[in-house]
Amino acid sequence: MFYIQECKIQNLAREYCKIFAAETRVIENFGVIPVYLMYRPANVVPYATVETDLTGVYQKFSDLNSTHGIDVRTGSEMEQKCCALQHWIFQWTSGNLVFTRLEGVDTKITNVEISVKSTGHQGLSIEANPKVFEQFISQHKCNYFCGLLGLRSLKVMDSLLTPTKPKSSRSPLLQRKMAAGSSSPQTGRKAAGSPRLSRKTEQEGSKTPTKQKAGDAPKAI
Numbered sequence: 001m002f003y004i005q006e007c008k009i010q011n012l013a014r015e016y017c018k019i020f021a022a023e024t025r026v027i028e029n030f031g032v033i034p035v036y037l038m039y040r041p042a043n044v045v046p047y048a049t050v051e052t053d054l055t056g057v058y059q060k061f062s063d064l065n066s067t068h069g070i071d072v073r074t075g076s077e078m079e080q081k082c083c084a085l086q087h088w089i090f091q092w093t094s095g096n097l098v099f100t101r102l103e104g105v106d107t108k109i110t111n112v113e114i115s116v117k118s119t120g121h122q123g124l125s126i127e128a129n130p131k132v133f134e135q136f137i138s139q140h141k142c143n144y145f146c147g148l149l150g151l152r153s154l155k156v157m158d159s160l161l162t163p164t165k166p167k168s169s170r171s172p173l174l175q176r177k178m179a180a181g182s183s184s185p186q187t188g189r190k191a192a193g194s195p196r197l198s199r200k201t202e203q204e205g206s207k208t209p210t211k212q213k214a215g216d217a218p219k220a221i
Contacts, residue, residue, distance in 0.1 A: 010035045013112040030107040056105040064100040068131035084145035091151055098136055
């Protein structure tokens with residue numbers, strides 16, 4: 001199951017990077033390399049992952065530390081692009097996903113790790129510690145590429161994503177029903193008397209003989 005999850009995470013990151021490349025119109029070969037799952041029934045460990053051999057200087061661009069914060073290196077252009085990629089994916093998924101580990105050779109990224117806010121997002125069974133997102137928002141510093149992409153400030157974005165608490169303790173669905181009932185244009189019409197009912201009453205009243213009052217009784221001659 002570990003290998004299947006690893007393949008799913010890296011290939012999901014690869015698909016997001018394709019969208020990122022299309023959005024940013026990246027010309028160079030920047031992105032996550034594909035990883036494949038191999039089944040070997042004759043071996044003790046039946047599953048294995050296979051990916052392209054990367055030749056060159058292997059570097060870590062970002063990683064998750066022991067305090068659930070993301071250590072991001074911003075010295076080189078590639079490191080700044082990875083930082084902008086993290087900002088972009090956070091904004092693209094409305095704050096539900098972030099890349100915590102990015103490493104590789106030159107512009108080719110591998111061994112990706114993802115943190116998600118809740119289990120089940122994009123079919124992933126992992127759930128990150130809430131501190132990962134809190135520290136990412138507070139520690140991230142926008143660079144040239146963040147500005148080039150027109151990305152919003154994470155602090156401003158977080159305030160927009162945070163739902164406001166309702167003043168009353170009633171259910172929002174109940175409030176919606178009550179509001180719909182009070183503002184319905186049919187309410188005023190139902191409150192007034194039915195025109196058919198009033199017309200029928202008038203007709204019956206004209207047919208029924210009126211009773212004389214005690215004071216108006218005819219005098220005997």
